[in-house]
Amino acid sequence: MNNHLHIHNLTKYYVKQLGWLKQQRICALDAISFTVKQGETIAVIGETGSGKSTLIKLIAGIETPHAGTITLNGLQLKPYDYASRCCHIRMIFQDGLASLDPQRTIGQQLLEPLWFNTRWTVTEQREYVLNTLQKVGLLPEHFDFYPHMLASGQLARVSIARAILLNPQVIVADEALGALDPSIRAQIINLLIDLKEEMGVTLVFASHSPEIVRHLADKILVLHHGKMIEFDTTTTLITNPQQSLTRSLLHTGNLTI
Ligand SMILES: Nc1ncnc2c1ncn2[C@@H]1O[C@H](COP(=O)(O)OP(=O)(O)O)[C@@H](O)[C@H]1O
Ligand SMILES: [Mg+2]
Known part of the structure; x- marks a missing residue:
């Protein structure tokens, strides 16, 4: 399955209001095409405003393109087709606390996608959520915790649990780990590497951290x-980038972890 996730000619405009009658059309994404193999991890990098979030949102189905197509395993994903998208493509949310409902426990919120997308019994659903908590390094007790009771690293784990819950083929993330402390970030990166190996899931993530990339x-x-x-292997772009922008994006910051 070499043409696993295929993006063709993807284009998105935004209209910026510049006053009463003046508008400016911004081309946030300009005819982007690329192919991702199953299980590959793609980092999207670029300066602020280069279109990283727009690309992630289009793949997640949160925004609709003005032109172009997204094809997963040969099937074109239609805009607004949440039913098929929500099982195949999931997003790791940036701010764990803000993306969770403060009034409901972690367990209740992780059960929700299962009510809608499976026909399992309540016991089976609960077992599955407990299993997923364990997979992401959380404890069974966390099922009954409310979001505010968790530390930032644990919230990042809940976000990952939510993303992997329905065994998706693709996971997308937009600057999801940037705000974490370096030591916690390293743990979460290792967790993602382990989960990817175990699940064979494809990951497309936007980041401004050369270290995470x-x-x-x-x-x-x-x-x-x-x-x-530019689009090439990490090794090639680190050792022999064709563009000076690529070099400066990948070589800034502290690269130790
Ligand atoms: N909702 C929006 N309305 C108007 N312009 C937007 C909107 N979202 C993004 N843009 C513009 O599209 C361009 C790309 O933005 P974005 O994808 O957020 O870039 P990045 O994530 O790389 O910083 C920027 O010029 C930004 O100002
Ligand atoms: Mg962004």
């Missing part, structure tokens, strides 16, 4: 003003 990505896609200016 180097540790996680098989390939790197470089965006500049909505255009894809």
